[in-house]
Amino acid sequence: MAEAHQAVAFQFTVTPDGIDFHLSREALKNIYLSGITSWRKRLIRYKNGVLTGVYPASPSSWLIVVIAIMSTMYARIDPSMGMIDCIKKTLPVNGYLAVQTQTVLSAMLFATGLWVSLILVLRYILKMLLSYHGWMFEPHGRISRTTKIWATLVKMFSGRRPLLYSFQASLPRLPVPGVDDTIKRVSCGLNHTLVVSSDGMTVWAFGDGDYGKLGTGSCTVKCYPQDLLYVTPTHRQAARAGNAVHAMLIYRRKLDREEHSPMRALGIVPMCSYQMERMFNTTRIPGIETDFIQHLKDSKHMVVYHKGRFYKVWLHHGGRHLQPCELEMQFQKILDDKTEPQPGELKLAALTAGERIPWARARVKFFSQGINKVSLDAIEKAAIFMTLDEEEQGYDKEKLRSIDSYAKSLLHGKCYNRWFDKSFNLIAYKNGKLGINAEHSWADAPIVGHMWEFVLSTDHFQLGYTEEGHCKGDMNKMLSPPSKLKWDIPQECQDITESSYKMAKVIADDVDFHGCLFDDFGKGLIKKCRTSPDAFIQIALQLAHFRDKGEFCLTYEASMTRLFREGRTETVRSCTIESTAFVHAMENPDKTCNSNW
Known part of the structure; x- marks a missing residue:
């Protein structure tokens, strides 16, 4: 019962002599500390919102811009090309403030506008830089001069000590390919598995469903991150x-x-x-x-x-x-x-x-x-x-x-x-x-x-x-x-x-699962062959399935699109002209490892 009473901050009992109050100092202390924690979280979120909102600049950079503008004003140089005077004339406090105060206030407003404009320019430049994806298609170990320059610029415009969501406003949107290009790519991906009709024509059908909704099928089978295989820190x-x-x-x-x-x-x-x-x-x-x-x-x-x-x-x-x-x-x-x-x-x-x-x-x-x-x-x-x-x-x-x-x-x-x-x-x-x-x-x-x-x-x-x-x-x-x-x-x-x-x-x-450990070799050996470990596994899956079934099937691999704002995953069709050619070559006894197939 003593433990249960800790949750009660105060109790009162009505007696013939009046109302009898009983306060729990420990419970009141917990309520107070809980309130402090709640307000601390709000302040942290507000501060982070400000820091993320001005990134890749920082709030302190506003003060630097203001000081720079004020310094030029005292040196009788107008960096605003007359905009500060225009701001001063339109201020609704002309009759209440001294002329010098109006000038200072106008200069601060101009500096703030300039600072915001610089932030938007930096974000736009960073977004343009992040829209370049040529680095993904370059051979391992051979980086072009263009990519080296691009990487230097990305580092330069990325700012310092970013928070978790600092880059959200600078990430490019996921581009949507054209219909003709989509049909061409789908056609290449399906040529190995489609049964062509008797007249040699392939029928295409495109749905018009709402793909933004969550489905209503079962959610039973999920992904499953596992524990360390060889280590169990405690059996309790x-x-x-x-x-x-x-x-x-x-x-x-x-x-x-x-x-x-x-x-x-x-x-x-x-x-x-x-x-x-x-x-x-x-x-x-x-x-x-x-x-x-x-x-x-x-x-x-x-x-x-x-x-x-x-x-x-x-x-x-x-x-x-x-x-x-x-x-x-x-x-x-x-x-x-x-x-x-x-x-x-x-x-x-x-x-x-x-x-x-x-x-x-x-x-x-x-x-x-x-x-x-x-x-x-x-x-x-x-x-x-x-x-x-x-x-x-x-x-x-x-x-x-x-x-x-x-x-x-x-x-x-x-x-x-x-x-x-x-x-x-x-x-x-x-x-x-x-x-x-x-x-x-x-x-x-x-x-x-x-x-x-x-x-x-x-x-x-x-x-x-x-x-x-x-x-x-x-x-x-x-x-x-x-x-x-x-x-x-x-x-x-x-x-x-x-x-x-x-x-x-x-x-x-209906889930048939078999998983075992393979330690004959790993990604280190695959990389020494100047090959992507992921590509190696995908081609191995194609070969294994063909040897087991004697045919190819529609295959996809999840591809991360988090390089784009709010990106999730897309599908990579790993059953391609090149991968099927490789499988046929592996199964052809007349081919050798030196064949130019």
């Missing part, structure tokens, strides 16, 4: 989860403060950071016609799933993040809880794994009011969703060095122990292994991958564990315990849940 499930969640909170704080450096190709060309905005506090909401993304600026709790039960865990206390050891304590309480799931709770998350329309209708009918709405809000507005899994997973040396089971668990789990609508699910396995199940609509896989690399490195190199495998640090044992979410799921909703589960299970069972 709660401890590993505590360090991982704390590392994510550090990453989120740096994300909110825009302290992450923008990703740059070759260390020079900035990439769009737009997708990173919705990494945390984000949920995909089902709709009858289309889904939409719900993103909150901040969230101070997470939701944990364990053995069919959902728990809400606060991530802040006294204006600070919970320490790893405090998170471990909270997660251990969940693991030690022996209560059974409520009726309909065990497979409730299967609603997010099946078809979207039944889930959207069930959400409106059964989760729009009462305790179901409160509990669903807790999940959808959570910063992080985590599953404390009952299984043990990881790299299996005994089964042909396999990661089959591990990968399938991360891809879809049991179809009811992941909340597939969340931007990502953190999965902590019983043996201390970790993994992520990521939803794709809000961002592409590399965005989650950047965060995951940060989490693993922070866990291993910064946070660490005690000799017993627990999280380091001193904990506040008076924290409020995790609160179990309450549900009132009627039988009709349970039937819909079961139907969604069966549909998702069919999809999951």
